[in-house]
Amino acid sequence: MKNIIHCEFQPQPGAIERILRVTRVRGFAIETMNAAIQNQLMKLEMTVTGERCFTNLCHQLEKLHEVQHASHITTVRSHPVRKLA
Amino acid sequence: MNGAEAILNAFEQHHIDTVFGYPGGCIMPLYDALVSRNVKHILCRHEQGCALAADGYARASGRIGVCIATSGPGATNLITGVANAYMDSIPLLVITGQVPSALIGTDAFQETDILGMTLGIVKHSYLVTDANEIPQIVAEAITLATSGRPGPVWIDLPKDVLLSEIINTEAVEESHQPASTAAQTSTATTAVDMILQAKKPLLYTGGGVHLDNAVTELQQLIQLTAIPHVCTLKGIGNAGKNTACDLGMLGMHGSRAANLAVEECDLLIAIGARFDDRATGKVSTFAPAAKIIHIDCDAAEIGKLKNVELSIRSSLKSFLAQIYDDLQSHSATLQASTAEWKAHCQALKRTHGFAMSANTVDDCGPIAGPAFVNMLSSLAPADTIVSCDVGQHQMWVAQYFSFATPQQHLSSGGLGTMGFGLPAAIGAQLAAPDKPVVNISGDGSIMMNIQEMATIKRYGLPIKIIVLDNQHLGMVRQQQELFYEKNYSEVDLSDNPEFTDLAKAFGMKALKVTHANQMRRGIETLFAYSGAMLLHVCIDQTENVWPIVKPGASNKEMIEGASA
Incomplete structure (x- = not known):
């Protein structure tokens, strides 16, 4: 399953590391990532893949002190890779 | 007032009167300021002991535990204890020295990126860059550690920050605990x-x-x-x-x-x-x-x-x-x-159930771990706090010791940290000086933080240590017996030192029991003695913990009293 995670957080030292670490440890792989500061908040959008619950990942991210909000949108369901003849 | 004094002021403001620590190079400004303060500093003999003692203090008191170490190896030695607290949601405030700001990132002597290394075992962490922020950061850290689901919060302080004069000395308002969520x-x-x-x-x-x-x-x-x-x-x-x-x-x-x-x-x-x-x-x-x-x-x-x-x-x-x-x-x-x-x-x-009938003890035979723990439970004073290590003895305590409240049972649940019990007992005894505190350990676990016997001696703590000795890493041996076709690998501990001699070397009374008919006298002597004492209990080497569920199997597939 592939999802887009939106995450808003205080751009404190180590905040991005914490977010990436939680995402990895909770069983997800990051495919793309984009982040920029807007109105003193860092807004991060990342495409992640994984088989576990994305809502739970957002709950885990929201436990981080800097993170104010995390949400996800499902984009693509994974399909078995088809081998070419 | 410098940064170090600001830390100690914050301790006083937040009613932190007992801390566990070990000094070293970069944290020396804090220890310099500590001399003139009323904070009770407990010098453990290893930083892991500091963290685990702070954990035991927090569990037994319901208050935040505080541990302090220097940069580099001091900080890394805390890690197991902090991970232990994280896994069991124990509120800890961890204070470490760091190399001076200008040297961070230069591979300086005793430099580690402790903030980076510990991201996964803390609720939050700070690398302080301005001493003026210390009062606010400590207040916020304590609130974070103790609110919601509790956990450890780490504050890393470069030496120059500890030495910096603070310009803004206005008192920081107490951080308010966030309101707890009520169910709709x-x-x-x-x-x-x-x-x-x-x-x-x-x-x-x-x-x-x-x-x-x-x-x-x-x-x-x-x-x-x-x-x-x-x-x-x-x-x-x-x-x-x-x-x-x-x-x-x-x-x-x-x-x-x-x-x-x-x-x-x-x-x-x-x-x-x-x-x-x-x-x-x-x-x-x-x-x-x-x-x-x-x-x-x-x-x-x-x-x-x-x-x-x-x-x-x-x-x-x-x-x-x-x-x-x-x-x-x-x-x-x-x-x-x-x-x-x-x-x-x-x-x-x-x-x-786990109830044991009175006639299951063969007085002339070897001591069985469960029977010993069962008797200990019946003879221990009602308000006894028990700290366990990790392994078979831990499970026998869980099965056969009866507790009136969870606050009396200190056990490393999530991380399963061998070596937890002795320092945790030190923390618990300092948190509850009027209560009997017993560390029940195994012959594997006790050796993991044995140096803390010196801490018990230094502070005259009347802790009772019980070593259930089967001359093996019993839980590993049991799983090798049951799930690895009795292919025993590196579980023999028969060359351990004589525990009673070891205790005496640390100025502690000691007694050894080897047969079931000596159990009662051993336990009664332990509780009758007013000071620290070690009871070395030689138990049946082949005794297993029953039931057991094979890791990864369903709980309904419990194995009891036989090989798999």
């Missing part, structure tokens, strides 16, 4: 409806109950409803002592009664428990016939491992009080509709 009335009503509709309800409680100070509310609910109860390792004591409907610990080494009740129940009410693999076994087969209500203060725990019918993110204390009120008028209905189930659970407890 509608979800509580739904929970009550589900309980009233159930024929076989079962309470499954964990460490969260004690952490949320909700033990009284849980015990009142149990008293009102008599719903059968099972608990996790950290939930032992939740139901109180000798509670009829308490079936004890579930899971890998849980009672057969508890695991069978989970197997058969039609409603599982999980309160402050996190469906840990040691509790659930193969989670897909856990509570197969049950609807599940899961109540926790941490939203990320709900649905993490097991789908539930009703999830309630709430303070446990307020939720339990709420459903107690709601169930009061339905008490008679509930008693009638669940009578058959309760009788069945009582029968399960009689036939498959």
